[in-house]
Amino acid sequence: xxxxxKLALRTLKNQVASLFFLLLVVSxxxxxxxxxxxxxxIILVIISINVFLGFFQEFRASKAAxxxxxxVENKVYVLRQGALVQVKVSELTIEDIVHLxxxxxxxxxxxxxEANDATLDESVRTGETLPxxxxxxxxxxxxxxLSEGKVVARIIALPQxxxxxxxxQKLQSVKKWSSFSVFxxxxxxxxxxxALAALIIVMCVVVFVMGKYDLLEYFVFSIAMLVGVVPEMLxxxxxxxxxxxxxxxxxxxxxxxxxxxxxxxxxxxxLLTDKTGTITENNLRVAAVRDLYDFWEISNSITEGEYxxxxxxxxxxxxxxxxxxxxxxxxxxxxxxxxxxxxxxxxAFVFEDGAKAIRGMLDKVVAECRDFKEKGLxxxxxxxxxxxxxxxxxxxxxxxxxxxxxxxxAFHDPVKKTAAESIKLAHERGIAVKIxxxxxxxxxxxxxxxxxxxxxxxxIISLEERKVASLTDEELRKAVVFAKCTxxxxxxxxxxxxxxxxxxFLGDGINDALALxxxxxxxxxxxxxxxxxxxxxxxxLEKDLTPILESVSTGRKALRNILVYIxxxxxxxxxxxxxxxxxSFFYPVLPMxxxxxxxNNLLTDLPLIxxxxxxxxxxxxxxxxxxxxxxxxxxxxIFGIISxxxxxxxxxxxxxxxxxxxxxxxxxxxxxxxxxxxxxxRSSRFIFKAPAxxxxxxxxxxxxxxxxxxxxxxxxxxxxxxxxxxxxxxLMIIVYLVLTYIAANEAAKFVMHxxxxxxxxxxxxxxxxx
Numbered sequence: 001x002x003x004x005x006k007l008a009l010r011t012l013k014n015q016v017a018s019l020f021f022l023l024l025v026v027s028x029x030x031x032x033x034x035x036x037x038x039x040x041x042i043i044l045v046i047i048s049i050n051v052f053l054g055f056f057q058e059f060r061a062s063k064a065a066x067x068x069x070x071x072v073e074n075k076v077y078v079l080r081q082g083a084l085v086q087v088k089v090s091e092l093t094i095e096d097i098v099h100l101x102x103x104x105x106x107x108x109x110x111x112x113x114e115a116n117d118a119t120l121d122e123s124v125r126t127g128e129t130l131p132x133x134x135x136x137x138x139x140x141x142x143x144x145x146l147s148e149g150k151v152v153a154r155i156i157a158l159p160q161x162x163x164x165x166x167x168x169q170k171l172q173s174v175k176k177w178s179s180f181s182v183f184x185x186x187x188x189x190x191x192x193x194x195a196l197a198a199l200i201i202v203m204c205v206v207v208f209v210m211g212k213y214d215l216l217e218y219f220v221f222s223i224a225m226l227v228g229v230v231p232e233m234l235x236x237x238x239x240x241x242x243x244x245x246x247x248x249x250x251x252x253x254x255x256x257x258x259x260x261x262x263x264x265x266x267x268x269x270x271l272l273t274d275k276t277g278t279i280t281e282n283n284l285r286v287a288a289v290r291d292l293y294d295f296w297e298i299s300n301s302i303t304e305g306e307y308x309x310x311x312x313x314x315x316x317x318x319x320x321x322x323x324x325x326x327x328x329x330x331x332x333x334x335x336x337x338x339x340x341x342x343x344x345x346x347x348a349f350v351f352e353d354g355a356k357a358i359r360g361m362l363d364k365v366v367a368e369c370r371d372f373k374e375k376g377l378x379x380x381x382x383x384x385x386x387x388x389x390x391x392x393x394x395x396x397x398x399x400x401x402x403x404x405x406x407x408x409x410a411f412h413d414p415v416k417k418t419a420a421e422s423i424k425l426a427h428e429r430g431i432a433v434k435i436x437x438x439x440x441x442x443x444x445x446x447x448x449x450x451x452x453x454x455x456x457x458x459x460i461i462s463l464e465e466r467k468v469a470s471l472t473d474e475e476l477r478k479a480v481v482f483a484k485c486t487x488x489x490x491x492x493x494x495x496x497x498x499x500x501x502x503x504x505f506l507g508d509g510i511n512d513a514l515a516l517x518x519x520x521x522x523x524x525x526x527x528x529x530x531x532x533x534x535x536x537x538x539x540x541l542e543k544d545l546t547p548i549l550e551s552v553s554t555g556r557k558a559l560r561n562i563l564v565y566i567x568x569x570x571x572x573x574x575x576x577x578x579x580x581x582x583x584s585f586f587y588p589v590l591p592m593x594x595x596x597x598x599x600n601n602l603l604t605d606l607p608l609i610x611x612x613x614x615x616x617x618x619x620x621x622x623x624x625x626x627x628x629x630x631x632x633x634x635x636x637x638i639f640g641i642i643s644x645x646x647x648x649x650x651x652x653x654x655x656x657x658x659x660x661x662x663x664x665x666x667x668x669x670x671x672x673x674x675x676x677x678x679x680x681x682r683s684s685r686f687i688f689k690a691p692a693x694x695x696x697x698x699x700x701x702x703x704x705x706x707x708x709x710x711x712x713x714x715x716x717x718x719x720x721x722x723x724x725x726x727x728x729x730x731l732m733i734i735v736y737l738v739l740t741y742i743a744a745n746e747a748a749k750f751v752m753h754x755x756x757x758x759x760x761x762x763x764x765x766x767x768x769x770x
Contacts, residue, residue, distance in 0.1 A: 119150030266555030575643020
């Protein structure tokens with residue numbers, strides 16, 4: 001049995017081992033037993049779609065860690081028997097000596113025994129783009145890329161035991177649960193448990209104590225009622241809504257990889273994001289230039305010259321050319337170039353006329369130069385720039401031992417023009433943005449000041465000074481920027497914030513993969529490491545806060561529509577359920593036949609498929625919802641009681657009607673009342689002040705309201721479902737009861753929300769709050 005097949009079996013088991021799945025199966029079986037083949041078939045289709053979508057998403061997520069294998073070269077150079085040979089990574093032994101050249105990817109964990117002007121790119125692991133100097137005795141972890149120089153290293157852990165593989169195992173152990181899915185599971189359990197207990201009690205009384213009904217007859221009736229309580233369309237409604245909104249987001253440069261992530265996005269209260277590329281432009285620009293001696297002539301000769309530029313040299317040259325332009329035209333051509341040396345701290349140039357220049361870290365360049373009167377001022381000014389997060393590059397010319405300091409350039413990565421507005425918008429929508437940066441506190445303070453986040457109550461916390469575990473919940477809530485933040489700190493922060501509310505995390509390195517899996521919603525950009533992209537739920541084609549906030553609004557719209565369906569179907573079903581139980585005590589025959597109950601359930605559920613097209617309250621999208629099952633059950637009971645009161649009115653008015661007329665009339669009233677409930681449930685505002693209903697949903701309600709007449713007045717269908725034609729006066733009274741029922745629901749809604757929340761709800765939960 002292959003590993004893929006075993007994984008598929010485990011995944012399938014996870015999909016079917018749930019109470020909701022079992023209830024749907026029972027619903028389908030009972031429908032077929034009662035002769036409602038159409039209803040049973042529809043339920044089976046819903047089960048199949050739900051299992052397939054869940055299986056596909058979970059199976060793909062479980063396979064995510066396999067991407068780690070693609071981070072290493074298939075072959076690598078090793079020293080064997082005194083000769084350099086190329087071998088497959090799978091053939092490496094612990095005794096091998098590995099040789100890395102520029103572009104080589106470390107196939108496993110290594111220890112450096114020889115390094116020649118080498119720099120290491122660990123961005124695939126950490127997300128940090130600056131190269132790191134390689135030193136003797138240093139460890140190089142699997143997946144790292146050699147940028148420059150040469151490295152000879154011994155193997156300290158083979159691929160199967162490397163840190164990357166252990167990280168993969170840790171990654172697989174992280175389970176992600178949708179808070180909304182947990183909420184719906186709890187609601188269904190509460191409803192099912194309550195309904196089952198009530199049915200058992202009533203059955204014992206009316207069958208065994210009162211002797212009114214045959215045991216088998218009432219058992220089948222009870223099963224039909226139990227099935228009627230379960231919102232069997234919920235999985236399909238959820239899948240349709242989430243799929244539709246995901247397609248909408250794909251047009252906004254946001255790719256949803258896991259459908260349930262939209263549920264998580266809608267509930268997000270905290271957004272943790274790094275600084276570079278999200279808050280800043282990730283594009284170096286010239287902030288200041290200090291020109292002392294022949295600076296521009298030398299600088300332009302370099303920026304316009306031809307030499308083998310490193311990534312940083314290219315960024316500096318481009319920034320100078322685009323931000324400053326040509327001050328003086330280049331007069332010298334580069335004859336020789338020495339790449340940047342970590343040991344020296346600068347790169348060197350030799351021009352065709354024999355002149356020389358060096359460019360690099362300011363303190364290193366100044367240390368090589370002869371004294372000059374502006375030295376103290378230059379160093380103080382440069383330090384001030386560095387404390388604001390800028391990179392200061394010095395330039396000198398002459399010859400070794402006699403370098404003349406020409407000046408310096410301060411580069412910065414500017415804050416995006418939209419960043420401050422995006423953070424303000426996030427705050428207005430109830431999302432607290434927390435910026436994570438590896439920079440110093442001074443840099444963090446500078447960024448916060450540019451974003452206008454420095455005001456009373458807000459905190460900037462350096463994790464070099466404080467540990468995440470020592471921070472109080474209040475400090476976490478007040479913090480706007482976390483400085484000196486390591487990948488380990490990110491994971492710790494996510495764990496702390498999850499305890500305070502749903503969290504979204506934006507990351508891009510391998511070391512972010514665990515945090516991406518741990519967060520309620522993991523977000524990455526398209527250029528992120530493969531394993532980070534596989535671990536994430538949302539993929540951004542553009543690294544910016546704006547599409548994330550748009551995604552949150554879309555997620556809240558999806559949640560709102562799903563919540564409307566849950567409230568509608570549970571409240572409507574609860575009313576019918578209460579009435580059926582009460583009628584069992586006082587009416588001599590079953591008030592509604594099992595097959596009629598199932599038809600009622602089908603007709604009132606069908607228009608809700610079109611809830612995806614409905615327009616939500618703008619106010620309802622301003623804050624994250626909270627999922628509290630007990631409150632939902634309480635609302636369901638209140639609306640159910642109102643429905644039952646009108647059912648009892650019907651029972652009283654038509655107690656002398658024939659059995660067929662009584663059952664047909666109550667079936668019609670139940671269908672009309674449940675469809676009318678949509679009008680009250682879909683918005684917290686007064687029915688005539690609510691957002692206009694979508695044409696599709698309105699059409700669905702009208703069709704579902706007309707279909708009962710087809711079943712009642714078509715002789716073939718009427719015989720099949722035991723319906724009888726109704727006299728005009730019964731139809732008029734039923735219409736009157738429905739209109740009064742709508743008014744009663746609106747009055748109950750008014751009391752629930754109170755006047756201050758009725759027209760302007762503060763959040764999604766306020767739509768259903770009382």
